[in-house]
Amino acid sequence: MSHRLGRPDFEVIAGWVQPGERVLDLGCGDGALLKLLIETRGARGYGVDIDDANVLAAINNGINVIQGNLDTGLAGFVDGAFDHVVLSRTLQTVRHTQEILTAMLRVGREAVVSFPNFGYWKNRAAVLNGRMPVSDDLPYAWYDTPNVRFFTMLDFEALCAEMNIRVRERQVLDEQGQLVIEEHNFLGSLAVYRITKG
Amino acid sequence: MKTKVSSVGTVAAQSARFDTPLALKSGAVLPACELVFETYGTLNAAKSNAILVCHALSGHHHVAGTYADQPKNLGWWDNLIGPGRPLDTGRFFVVGVNNLGGCHGSTGPSSNNPATGKPWGADFPVVTVEDWVQAQARLADHLGIDAWAAVIGGSLGGMQAMQWAIDLPQRIRHALVIAAAPKLTAQNIAFNDVARQAILTDPDFHGGHFYEHQTTPQRGLRLARMLGHITYLSDDQMGEKFGRALRNKEGGLGYGYGVEFEVESYLRSQGDKFAGYFDANTYLLMTKSLDYFDPAHRCGGDLAAALKPALAKFLVISFTTDWRFAPARSREIVNALLKNDQNVSYAEIASDYGHDSFLLEGAHYHAVLSAYLKRVKL
Numbered sequence: 101m102s103h104r105l106g107r108p109d110f111e112v113i114a115g116w117v118q119p120g121e122r123v124l125d126l127g128c129g130d131g132a133l134l135k136l137l138i139e140t141r142g143a144r145g146y147g148v149d150i151d152d153a154n155v156l157a158a159i160n161n162g163i164n165v166i167q168g169n170l171d172t173g174l175a176g177f178v179d180g181a182f183d184h185v186v187l188s189r190t191l192q193t194v195r196h197t198q199e200i201l202t203a204m205l206r207v208g209r210e211a212v213v214s215f216p217n218f219g220y221w222k223n224r225a226a227v228l229n230g231r232m233p234v235s236d237d238l239p240y241a242w243y244d245t246p247n248v249r250f251f252t253m254l255d256f257e258a259l260c261a262e263m264n265i266r267v268r269e270r271q272v273l274d275e276q277g278q279l280v281i282e283e284h285n286f287l288g289s290l291a292v293y294r295i296t297k298g
Numbered sequence: 299m300k301t302k303v304s305s306v307g308t309v310a311a312q313s314a315r316f317d318t319p320l321a322l323k324s325g326a327v328l329p330a331c332e333l334v335f336e337t338y339g340t341l342n343a344a345k346s347n348a349i350l351v352c353h354a355l356s357g358h359h360h361v362a363g364t365y366a367d368q369p370k371n372l373g374w375w376d377n378l379i380g381p382g383r384p385l386d387t388g389r390f391f392v393v394g395v396n397n398l399g400g401c402h403g404s405t406g407p408s409s410n411n412p413a414t415g416k417p418w419g420a421d422f423p424v425v426t427v428e429d430w431v432q433a434q435a436r437l438a439d440h441l442g443i444d445a446w447a448a449v450i451g452g453s454l455g456g457m458q459a460m461q462w463a464i465d466l467p468q469r470i471r472h473a474l475v476i477a478a479a480p481k482l483t484a485q486n487i488a489f490n491d492v493a494r495q496a497i498l499t500d501p502d503f504h505g506g507h508f509y510e511h512q513t514t515p516q517r518g519l520r521l522a523r524m525l526g527h528i529t530y531l532s533d534d535q536m537g538e539k540f541g542r543a544l545r546n547k548e549g550g551l552g553y554g555y556g557v558e559f560e561v562e563s564y565l566r567s568q569g570d571k572f573a574g575y576f577d578a579n580t581y582l583l584m585t586k587s588l589d590y591f592d593p594a595h596r597c598g599g600d601l602a603a604a605l606k607p608a609l610a611k612f613l614v615i616s617f618t619t620d621w622r623f624a625p626a627r628s629r630e631i632v633n634a635l636l637k638n639d640q641n642v643s644y645a646e647i648a649s650d651y652g653h654d655s656f657l658l659e660g661a662h663y664h665a666v667l668s669a670y671l672k673r674v675k676l
Contacts, residue, residue: 122639146636152662155645159613159669166632166644176633 108277109214110136112292113186116212116269117141121183124208126170127190129154131163138163145182148173170194174203182208189237189290191215192247198263205297210268214292217272219252219285236275237289253285256293264298303382306338309363309373313403314440320398320432326423329412333437334403335359335395338379339387341441347676348391348443350434351375352451352458355526355584356576358402361394377659384667389676390447398433399425399583407579408509420506424583427454427591431461435469447674449610450474452656453623454584457591460631463608464593472674473610474667477620477656479627480601480634481592486622489529490585493522497578506579515578520569522581527568532619532652536561594634601634611641613670615663617655618648643670 110133117123119142125134128147137143147158147165158165166173170190185208187200192215194200204211216237217223226233232242240247251259253272260267272280272288280288313334320328336359341348351361353374362379365371373394379385385392396404399422407422438446449459449470456478463473482490497503500518504511528536540561546552557563597603612635616628625646635642647663649655655663 144639146642152645152648155643156662156665156669159643159645159666159673162673164641164643166636166642167646168629168644172629176629176636178637181636181639 107133107188108273109188109271109290109292112271112273113137113184113188113212113214114140116294117143117184120144122181123184123186124148124177124182125186125188126173126204127188128158128163128165131158131161131165133186133188134158134163135161170200170203171196174200174207177207179206180209184208184210184212186212188212188214189216192249192251195248197249197259201259201263201265201295205265205295210294210296212292212294213256214290215251215256216247217253217285217288217291218250219254220289221286222275222289224286235289253288253291256291260293260295265295266298267293268296269294304380305372305376306363306380306387308366309336309338309360310365311336311359311403314437316433316436316440318436320429320436322423322429323426324424328398328405328423331398331405331433332403332409333395333398333405333433335393335437336361336363336373337394337441338362338392339390341391341443342676344676345443346445346447347389348393348438348441348446349385350438350446350449350462351379351385351392351394352430352434352449352455353394353397354451354453354455355588356572356581357455358400359394359396359404360402362392375657378664378667384664384671385450386668386671390671393437393441393443395434395437397425397430399580399587401577401580406577407506407583408577417507417509419509419579422579422583424586424590426587427457427461428465430458430587431465434458434462435466438469445469445471447676448472448474448671450476451478452476453478453653454588454591457588460605461591461593463610463612464604467607467609470610472613472670473608474613474615474670475628475631476615477617477623477628477653478614478631479623480594480630482589487589489525489622490589493525494582494585496521496525497582500578503578506582508578514573516573519573519576519578519581520566523572523576524565524569527565529622530653532621532650534619535650535652538650540564601630602637605631605634605640606638608635608638608640612643613667614642614644615656615666616644616646617652617663618646619650620653620655622653 123145125147155167185204223233271292272284273290275289315332317330362373362376396402399406411418449462456475459473462470497518500515502513503515543560593604594601616625632644645666
């Protein structure tokens with residue numbers, strides 16, 4: 101769970117953050133997203149990451165970073181402490197999906213969730229051809245993947261409806277990081293959602 | 299150009315005398331006091347590059363380097379301080395001080411009480427972390443330092459860094475709180491009290507006035523140190539270092555009460571060494587100061603409320619195997635700062651060495667400190 105610099109979802113997320121807003125970035129990696137938000141949006145906030153190298157990198161980037169897992173990481177924050185709680189490319193690695201979504205919407209006014217769309221046509225094609233998909237957005241072989249949940253955009257939206265979570269906005273990107281404007285669940289490789297309590 | 303990483307080399311202690319009475323938290327007033335300290339590196343013209351290093355229970359002002367006449371007497375945190383080290387003396391002016399009540403030259407129980415001309419002994423007032431911060435602030439004044447770039451300390455030293463941020467928020471820009479806790483638990487206090495009882499019940503203690511009897515309560519102090527030492531190490535580390543190894547490997551069990559296990563031998567030698575140089579009254583005072591530390595107390599137990607005045611940015615560090623001040627205790631500090639929306643970073647360092655880890659040179663630990671301190675603006 102780490103960010104790479106210049107990732108296309110960063111631009112989408114940055115577009116949703118207003119100047120001076122407070123952001124919590126879960127699985128912040130080297131803090132590149134927060135750094136971008138601080139520098140370009142005047143945002144404030146914290147990153148949370150479990151990995152030693154990421155914590156060190158985030159400190160090097162001048163980011164407020166709290167070392168911990170998502171559970172302990174979120175437990176330390178009070179209700180409504182943030183305008184945005186970001187979980188970038190990490191939801192698929194979390195076992196307790198509903199709990200984490202609930203906790204994010206507890207500490208944040210809204211949550212930003214990005215995840216690889218298992219419904220992307222190349223992923224479907226890979227499975228149809230008898231193999232698990234490997235791509236830029238799903239870069240791991242099945243036997244060493246940190247991902248424990250495989251779901252499509254439709255699956256995610258169904259869960260949101262079930263949990264009374266409102267999808268405020270969504271942006272869908274293809275493998276090149278270009279915006280997908282139609283057939284999202286088929287053409288989109290990476291989905292970025294902006295959600296709030298319903 | 300890459301700086302060669304090295305120790306600060308030969309250093310010398312200095313002292314400063316303060317003749318203005320110091321009102322202590324207990325209500326007692328110390329008429330005058332002297333603080334011994336050392337400095338490493340150069341104070342810049344703006345006096346904005348000073349870092350104060352606060353010591354823990356048994357520490358002192360000799361933090362780094364060696365003395366010309368004692369080339370083996372290495373400062374207790376030497377691995378952290380010097381050119382190219384985390385507290386880079388090419389950039390920072392580092393100050394180590396022996397706290398009030400100490401036994402390494404600063405005014406303490408073994409100093410002469412001006413009222414009697416005899417050592418203070420048990421009559422030396424109990425000083426608290428708050429009192430230390432006030433005294434350290436006088437040293438800062440003496441050195442012309444309006445605000446520390448950072449105050450750093452481990453264990454009881456970390457508590458002083460916290461107290462600085464609370465009491466004198468304008469005078470500290472970064473607080474580095476390592477292997478500390480926001481207050482002691484009942485278990486922590488219990489360990490301290492057993493240590494104190496060992497000293498207080500030693501017949502050579504003489505109610506704290508042992509100096510006049512030309513003796514020291516060595517047995518008590520030795521026991522206190524042995525107990526303390528156990529709590530500074532991790533179970534795994536002791537198992538790895540000593541296991542059940544016997545001193546006399548060939549002889550087998552002796553069925554007596556002499557030194558048999560290696561761990562006994564180690565603890566006794568640590569205890570003996572300590573009892574040979576440390577002052578028993580100082581040990582009592584330092585443990586009491588630990589017990590009393592509880593900045594949240596005056597805010598009805600609300601640590602966030604206590605930390606609210608702080609303007610400093612915080613780096614909080616804990617060690618996975620530290621059971622004296624476990625990571626969860628550091629998290630209490632972190633969570634209080636988060637509640638206030640204050641600047642804080644927190645690293646939980648994997649280490650096998652228990653509470654003592656903060657004194658040791660862990661690559662990741664030092665990398666975190668270096669990275670953080672490099673971002674400190676001068």
